[in-house]
Amino acid sequence: ERGCPAAVVRVWSDLDKVPNELCGEGLKGVLSYTSKKSILRISFLTAERSVGAHGFKAIWTQIEDSPDCNQFLCRKHNYCIAKNLRCNRINNCGHDDNSDEEHCTQATEVNVLMLVGVGLGIGSVLLIVVCIWCHRKRVRRREDGPLPHHVHVCERGARFASVDSVCHS
Numbered sequence: 118e119r120g121c122p123a124a125v126v127r128v129w130s131d132l133d134k135v136p137n138e139l140c141g142e143g144l145k146g147v148l149s150y151t152s153k154k155s156i157l158r159i160s161f162l163t164a165e166r167s168v169g170a171h172g173f174k175a176i177w178t179q180i181e182d183s184p185d186c187n188q189f190l191c192r193k194h195n196y197c198i199a200k201n202l203r204c205n206r207i208n209n210c211g212h213d214d215n216s217d218e219e220h221c222t223q224a225t226e227v228n229v230l231m232l233v234g235v236g237l238g239i240g241s242v243l244l245i246v247v248c249i250w251c252h253r254k255r256v257r258r259r260e261d262g263p264l265p266h267h268v269h270v271c272e273r274g275a276r277f278a279s280v281d282s283v284c285h286s
Contacts, residue, residue: 121140136158178210194210
C-alpha cells in the first residue's frame, strides 16, 4: 500500500510513530534501528508476486543501558553488548561497526568422519604392505627348495634322520 509492491518489513522502534519500511534490493539508508524501550515491533508482509525473491535477514542485539560497561563496548556506536556475542560471526555492534568481530581467532573444527576415513585408509595401506611382504617371503622359501634333512649320529655311530626334521611337501 505504501511503496513496497512485493514484500516489506516494517519496523516500529517507537510504537507511537509511523514504521520504517524496508523493501527491495540494494537498501539504502539506515539498516540499524534502536528502540528506546524494551519493545521493538516488526512485521513482514508479502504479496503473491514476491515468489522467488531472496527474502530478509534480521539480527537483533540487546544493548545494556548503563554508564559503565562491564561486557563489550562497541567502538563506533558505543553500544554495550554481552561478552558472549563477541566473535560469533555476526556483527552485533550495529550497521558499519564490526568491532565485536575484529581480532578473533577461529578454532579449527575437527571433522570426525574425515579422521576415521584417513585412519582406515592408512590402516588398509599398511595391511596391504604386510600381506605383500608375507607373500614374497613365502614365494622365496618355495624357490629356495626344501630344507636339508638333519642327520643325527648315535653314540654307537649309527646314522638316522629324526622325525621332526622330515619335511612334508
